[in-house]
Amino acid sequence: MNGNPQQGFGSWAMRALTRLVVTLLVLAMAGAVVFLLSQLNARTFTLEVESNHLLVMKGRMLPWGAVPFRPSDPGLADTYAPIPLEGHDVPRSVLEQRYTERDELDRALFSQLEALARPRIASDEPRRVERGVYYLRRAERLTGLSEEQRTSLKQMLAEVAYYQARQKMDDARKLIAEALAQLKLAAGADTRHARSANQMLTEVGPAADKLEEALRNAVHTLSTPPSQEPPAAPPGTGTPPTPPVPGPAALDGGSGPP
Incomplete structure (x- = not known):
């Protein structure tokens, strides 16, 4: 009879230990999941519009949340500084996308910088062209562009080179x-x-x-367009003939010799 209480206590202790181990395993797995999600979020970039500027946001070291991306490297800080939109509408798809690599982020930023630069470098107003050059300089800093985007950037730089040389x-x-x-x-x-x-x-x-x-x-x-030449005469219309010079007989009233 003395063995029954000991056996019952042993069973209870085993069950308690099993529950504790299972609980610890669940907590460890949950912690690992939270850590992995935090790492994934910390490597994720998003774009956000605030005060008519396009901001680059970087995930916190938490499963959720983001803060403005402010790299310690001054060069990177200038590259990913807020972009003034000047009334430009950023597509919703660009703002909803999550970018896990810097190359993806660079390509998304270039698409917006290109949309801002093209109409300005095509303008005849020096101030608008200068703004276009500013956006091109921002685009030049991006290193993760695709080949198509690099070609487009070279074309835009060539277009604006004439203006810069003239200036x-x-x-x-x-x-x-x-x-x-x-x-x-x-x-x-x-x-x-x-x-x-x-x-x-x-x-x-x-x-x-x-x-x-x-x-x-x-x-x-x-540098000004060539002046337009006067339109050519229609075909079939030549120079009008010169009227004949009257002879001496006509000057004498047409009278002949007697």
């Missing part, structure tokens, strides 16, 4: 004109640099004038 030539012309004006001012004044200014004007003045004129012509004449 730099105009800036150079203005600098040359300003330098010549300052040399003339210094040469005409009674200062210790007057002689040197005169020598510089004599040496580089004619060439600088020609260069300034060439730059002016390139920027303001050669």
